[in-house]
Amino acid sequence: MRITIASGKGGTGKTMVATSMALSLAWLTPDKPPLFLDCDVEAPNAHLFLHPSVTEQQEVGLLIPLVDEAKCTHCGKCAEVCQYHAIAVLGQKTLVFPQLCHGCGSCTMLCPEAAISEVPDRMGVIERGPAAGGITFAHGILDVGEPMAVPVIRQLKKWVQPQPDQVVLCDAPPGTSCPVVETVRGSDYVLLVTEPTPFGLHDLNLAIQVASELDIPAGVIINRVNGPYQALDEFCARQNIPVLLRIPFERAIAEGVAQGKMLVEIHPEYTIHFRHVFSEIASVLLQQSIRKDQSN
Ligand code: SF4
Ligand code: SF4
Numbered sequence: 001m002r003i004t005i006a007s008g009k010g011g012t013g014k015t016m017v018a019t020s021m022a023l024s025l026a027w028l029t030p031d032k033p034p035l036f037l038d039c040d041v042e043a044p045n046a047h048l049f050l051h052p053s054v055t056e057q058q059e060v061g062l063l064i065p066l067v068d069e070a071k072c073t074h075c076g077k078c079a080e081v082c083q084y085h086a087i088a089v090l091g092q093k094t095l096v097f098p099q100l101c102h103g104c105g106s107c108t109m110l111c112p113e114a115a116i117s118e119v120p121d122r123m124g125v126i127e128r129g130p131a132a133g134g135i136t137f138a139h140g141i142l143d144v145g146e147p148m149a150v151p152v153i154r155q156l157k158k159w160v161q162p163q164p165d166q167v168v169l170c171d172a173p174p175g176t177s178c179p180v181v182e183t184v185r186g187s188d189y190v191l192l193v194t195e196p197t198p199f200g201l202h203d204l205n206l207a208i209q210v211a212s213e214l215d216i217p218a219g220v221i222i223n224r225v226n227g228p229y230q231a232l233d234e235f236c237a238r239q240n241i242p243v244l245l246r247i248p249f250e251r252a253i254a255e256g257v258a259q260g261k262m263l264v265e266i267h268p269e270y271t272i273h274f275r276h277v278f279s280e281i282a283s284v285l286l287q288q289s290i291r292k293d294q295s296n
Pocket of ligand 2: 063083086106107108
């Protein structure tokens with residue numbers, strides 16, 4: 001079972017939820033602790049809570065074109081085929097812009113003079129190792145200044161495969177853009193962490209649209225609850241999205257998290273709450289699979 005923990009915006013407590021849920025499951029099933037993937041490769045921070053010992057590391061990059069000016073006739077075919085404008089012919093010069101290149105290889109394939117070869121271009125690194133509670137931990141780190149997170153996330157998900165029946169928890173980047181879609185893709189369930197404010201509601205709406213477009217069931221955890229916020233509850237009811245947990249706005253939680261403590265360390269009773277959330281998700285997925293079997 002693969003669950004992605006996402007949020008429409010940053011700072012909602014998504015990583016706090018993801019790490020505490022992982023540790024709750026690890027304590028529940030010590031013989032098969034979950035696999036945790038921190039896919040927020042632009043600002044990974046789950047390691048600050050789960051304290052993994054990194055045992056393996058791999059560089060991630062793309063193959064980008066290198067033009068041999070001695071062979072190039074400046075015909076412009078490579079620039080025509082590149083939909084990302086990552087290669088351009090300016091007079092007697094053919095220029096490559098590595099930061100725009102998606103490594104698709106089309107220009108190399110179509111160059112009539114075989115003037116293009118491909119060279120690796122590093123974008124970041126992926127790391128893995130055991131973490132707190134026996135959790136299998138892995139994360140990606142995008143190099144500073146690199147604009148494309150998706151290849152690093154894709155490689156991270158490919159590199160670390162779960163064991164049979166191992167639960168996978170993916171901590172998604174904030175927002176609703178391509179890196180989020182890449183993280184959510186292939187998930188069985190999306191757990192959306194939000195806060196009871198108009199901004200939280202606005203961004204939750206966008207995040208729900210991503211889950212719905214990918215046809216993945218979703219549930220909500222509301223963090224920093226400080227009194228009722230009817231609009232959010234009404235929205236979830238209208239969308240038929242269950243609210244699985246409410247975490248109060250509390251100084252002790254904020255201070256503890258700022259010191260690198262997990263929610264289940266600050267308030268151990270949350271272990272029960274997160275196991276309950278997990279059971280709810282498992283039950284939804286079981287019902288979904290029964291319905292699919294019946295319709296086949
Ligand atoms: S397609 Fe090949 S020959 Fe034509 S401009 Fe590009 S690199 Fe040069
Ligand atoms: S590899 Fe693809 S994206 Fe990169 S320059 Fe060539 S055509 Fe453009």
